[in-house]
Amino acid sequence: xxxxxxxxxxxxxxxxxxxxxxxxxxxxxxxxxxxxxxxxxxxxxxxxxxxxxxxxxxxxxxxxxxxxxxxxxxxxxxxxxxxxxxxxxxxxxxxxxxxxxxxxxxxxxxxxx
Amino acid sequence: xxxxxxxxxxxxxxxxxxxxxxxxxxxxxxxxxxxxxxxxxxxxxxxxxxxxxxxxxxxxxxxxxxxxxxxxxxxxxxxxxxxxxxxxxxxxxxxxxxxxxxxxxxxxxxx
Numbered sequence: 296x297x298x299x300x301x302x303x304x305x306x307x308x309x310x311x312x313x314x315x316x317x318x319x320x321x322x323x324x325x326x327x328x329x330x331x332x333x334x335x336x337x338x339x340x341x342x343x344x345x346x347x348x349x350x351x352x353x354x355x356x357x358x359x360x361x362x363x364x365x366x367x368x369x370x371x372x373x374x375x376x377x378x379x380x381x382x383x384x385x386x387x388x389x390x391x392x393x394x395x396x397x398x399x400x401x402x403x404x405x406x407x408x
Numbered sequence: 409x410x411x412x413x414x415x416x417x418x419x420x421x422x423x424x425x426x427x428x429x430x431x432x433x434x435x436x437x438x439x440x441x442x443x444x445x446x447x448x449x450x451x452x453x454x455x456x457x458x459x460x461x462x463x464x465x466x467x468x469x470x471x472x473x474x475x476x477x478x479x480x481x482x483x484x485x486x487x488x489x490x491x492x493x494x495x496x497x498x499x500x501x502x503x504x505x506x507x508x509x510x511x512x513x514x515x516x517x518x519x
Contacts, residue, residue: 299450326505328506328507330509337510337512338496338509340506340508343505343506351504386450386451388450390505394456395439395500395507396441396456397441397443397451397507399450400450401448401449401450
């Protein structure tokens with residue numbers, strides 16, 4: 296079975312640009328999460344969807360970050376406009392059932408110049 | 409923050425040695441999950457322990473959970489170079505499903 300797929304793996308953007316990161320969850324999973332990972336802050340929750348409905352969003356990320364689930368098998372994270380402090384690895388994860396286990400993709404590394 | 413301090417932010421050991429890492433959490437939880445993240449990869453679950461288990465084993469891994477002190481530990485026995493990774497503890501806030509992760513412990517195992 297395919298795991299969580301994230302594209303692109305690497306993205307370099309100029310300050311002020313708009314970037315879109317993509318995620319395909321594990322087939323059949325109905326929970327989808329976006330996290331940001333940096334060395335200083337660690338893993339921070341950006342958004343959580345259940346069956347395409349937004350359940351939680353990281354309050355600190357609301358203004359320039361927008362995650363969407365276009366259908367049950369595809370999600371995007373848009374950052375607009377980008378700032379150098381957005382440089383990080385963005386991880387997408389999905390889960391199913393009651394265990395709460397998350398299945399992560401390999402991440403998209405964003406560098407904002 | 410859901411999590412308090414994680415002991416041993418980074419440590420280097422030799423293959424064959426045992427290692428234990430700890431984390432403490434601040435709010436009520438019934439499940440603690442431990443994830444391992446290797447360089448360039450996303451975190452992957454290695455062991456999950458529930459509040460009624462106190463101890464859980466999986467191969468060379470052993471997790472404990474002490475709800476009275478709100479702490480959990482992960483031990484790896486007979487480490488291998490392939491155990492080199494960052495280890496995170498994680499739990500969901502009560503009533504939620506999104507996991508909150510600790511700051512992680514970096515373990516480097518030399519052959």
